Amino acid sequence: MRSFAGRDILSLKDFERNEFFRVFEIAEELEPIARNRQNTDLLKEKTLVTAFYQPSTRTRLAHEAAMIRLGGQVTGFSDAKMTRAGDFYQESIKDTVKMLEFYGDVIVMRHFQQGAPAEAAKWASVPIINGGDGWGEHPTQILTDLYTVLREKGRIDGLKWLAVGDMRMRTMHSLGYGLTQFDCPITFVSPEGQRLSEEMKGEFKDYGLNFNEVEHVEQAIADADVILVEPVVQPDYTKSRDEREGDVGLTPANYKITKDLLVNKAKSDAILLHSLPRMDEIPPNVDITRWSRYWQEAFNGVVMRMALLALVLGATE
């Protein structure tokens, strides 16, 4: 297996099956630190730089919390407008990371341009972690989701997935790539205009993903062991910031997971994931049902980032 030390985490297309399990193993080892709300000194000599060109609650703060749990330091920006990349100069990714690499030992970047973290990785001498790039990928989120499935169901292979939402979404791309390494058939449900591109479907086929597409969640929910939902009422992920203007509309029933649907149609032991934030596609009364696992997913988001930081910084092999 390739070493994780010094490695960029840009895409799940890069991940081999045994590498997933290695990350999950380290996450399981480190999990008690987060569960017991302790901090350790594993990364006490290291600093994380956060370079966020797009808003985030979970991805940035989970990486920061993970670094703090492991005794490291954190610096960075959460709004590029306060940097030279976001003012008159429009400083390039290259020039920016050529600075950031001296401010810390690993950089987590979120950007509205697909491929920006890969561009940063070309120039940085420290590992770059992709925290979401445009409509590209969101590898650390899907690592979190796969780890959540492993913890909640005791296995990944052999489970049937249902993914509902906007298939342009970066999480959906990382999910498809990730599942190519497991025995997991998946059904995608998305509106016209938000379907998987032909190019993406071609790639999934090339990598051996067992997938199909249907029109309505009711056509697939009864078979699903894992239901992963994203909004279809979405901002434009290619913008640095997309403010809500006026009424944005409601989610059609085809793409909504309600309590009634779960009670009447879902498997009794299925689990429901959502990377969040949500609109109305999962109403709040689903939160207290036995299917929901998104708060567990949020906790695992910190644990997963602890594992990734420890691995890419060479604190564990």
Ligand code: CP
């Ligand atoms: N799940 C996720 O990426 O959330 P944020 O946009 O808040 O980081």
